[in-house]
Amino acid sequence: MSAAATSLNHSGPMNTSYDGCMFSKTIAGIAVLTLPLSCAFGQTSTAPPTVVAGIPVNYDEALVGTYALPDPLRLLNGKPVRDAKTWNNERRPEIVHLFEENQFGRSPERAAEMAFDVFDKGTPAFDGKAIRKQVTISFSKAKDGPKMDLLIYLPAKAAKPVPLLLNISFSANSVTVDDPGVKEGEVWNRDKKKVPGKQGFAFGKVNVVPLVEAGFGFATVYYGDIEPDFEGGLPYGVRQLYLKPGQTQPAADEWGAIAAWSWGLSRALDYLETDAGIDAKRIALFGASRLGKTVLWTGARDTRFAAVIACCSGEGGAALSRRNYGETIAHLTAPGRFPYQFCANYAKFAQHVDQLAVDANLLVALLAPRPLLLQTGDKDYWSDPKGEFLAAVSAGSVYTLLGAHGLETDQWPAAGTPIMHTLSYYMHAGGHGTIPSDWNQFLAFLQMHLKP
Numbered sequence: 001m002s003a004a005a006t007s008l009n010h011s012g013p014m015n016t017s018y019d020g021c022m023f024s025k026t027i028a029g030i031a032v033l034t035l036p037l038s039c040a041f042g043q044t045s046t047a048p049p050t051v052v053a054g055i056p057v058n059y060d061e062a063l064v065g066t067y068a069l070p071d072p073l074r075l076l077n078g079k080p081v082r083d084a085k086t087w088n089n090e091r092r093p094e095i096v097h098l099f100e101e102n103q104f105g106r107s108p109e110r111a112a113e114m115a116f117d118v119f120d121k122g123t124p125a126f127d128g129k130a131i132r133k134q135v136t137i138s139f140s141k142a143k144d145g146p147k148m149d150l151l152i153y154l155p156a157k158a159a160k161p162v163p164l165l166l167n168i169s170f171s172a173n174s175v176t177v178d179d180p181g182v183k184e185g186e187v188w189n190r191d192k193k194k195v196p197g198k199q200g201f202a203f204g205k206v207n208v209v210p211l212v213e214a215g216f217g218f219a220t221v222y223y224g225d226i227e228p229d230f231e232g233g234l235p236y237g238v239r240q241l242y243l244k245p246g247q248t249q250p251a252a253d254e255w256g257a258i259a260a261w262s263w264g265l266s267r268a269l270d271y272l273e274t275d276a277g278i279d280a281k282r283i284a285l286f287g288a289s290r291l292g293k294t295v296l297w298t299g300a301r302d303t304r305f306a307a308v309i310a311c312c313s314g315e316g317g318a319a320l321s322r323r324n325y326g327e328t329i330a331h332l333t334a335p336g337r338f339p340y341q342f343c344a345n346y347a348k349f350a351q352h353v354d355q356l357a358v359d360a361n362l363l364v365a366l367l368a369p370r371p372l373l374l375q376t377g378d379k380d381y382w383s384d385p386k387g388e389f390l391a392a393v394s395a396g397s398v399y400t401l402l403g404a405h406g407l408e409t410d411q412w413p414a415a416g417t418p419i420m421h422t423l424s425y426y427m428h429a430g431g432h433g434t435i436p437s438d439w440n441q442f443l444a445f446l447q448m449h450l451k452p
């Protein structure tokens, strides 16, 4: 294994768990610097495991079973939703609440004690094509309390406020982009210690230049600045700031790590709203894998975000849980895997997915009528690309109700064939993560909807 692979820190105790992208990350760690725009993981596809955490995994379409999805347009009391008003005032809040209570957990409002320290006020970067800014966002008054570095690039030539893509990364900001002027952040290593960013791994690198040349700003944060990605991370992240006296763990319906990362993205937006060079009404989010789940939940909760691109979010993200294919809630919440990423209530549905009042179709529907691009890979069996497509098909009724365009087809497209409407779907030929050519689709999607 390469250094990049051995320093992977985001997957929890990998010796006992399957991480769908471990091998491809290794490859991306080597290949990433040579790629034209960006590479998150790469596209190696290894034979998917048939048993994970002692639980069998199904990859046979004939065995996915039959299921009835919760209807996006029917209230829990059985009343149909026939207009935008009932959606916005009744069904939408009901669904948000159900996801909070049963899957991601409730998160607090904006931090009362938050402070912004703009330590880089605008420095030319990338041969003068961009202006770089860096901000530390502190989440509490304590000097050694949790804080997040936000790195921002704006097109140098912009004459008016620009739309922007906000990325949440597995790497420190100094590793996410190729710019020697970026403060070297720290990352969590596998021993649950903070180490210099370059000792982490370098996938998810973004080539900022094509974005700024197209008139977009770009900003990024390291997810571990907000909350560590391991069991037992609670004392080191933002969630501990909100424990009530005597409380040692969040309650069963309170935030897991994904909701914490998501909350941090909202705090990044709080800052972006104060920058006159940015049009805060045109900010899109991007994240991959568990961070794909994170950006979906963020767009669902926080309607200030104008658009979302979610890469391979899979189970717990855009893939239908009721469809027994690839990872299931039981795999996600198995001890030693990722239960800490969700609220404790989520594990109750590991054996009873039919009792969960929500499914991924409702998560997708919460984005309506805002633009959403689901990017998947046809060999990423573990995260069930077809399950993501079917969730989007079902959510289409909400887009239509709100006067926007859903996928407008129920035929799963072949790899390499984008469906680009307000609700969009693109499956590359390959495995887990984002490959360089996906960025052409991202750019087309952003141009179509955020009009730089």
Ligand code: GCU
Pocket (backbone or CB within 6 Å): 018, 019, 020, 021, 288, 289, 290, 291, 312, 313, 314, 315, 327, 332, 382
């Ligand atoms: C694991 C996990 C997935 C997750 C992925 C990732 O494969 O099972 O649910 O999306 O890691 O974040 O890379």
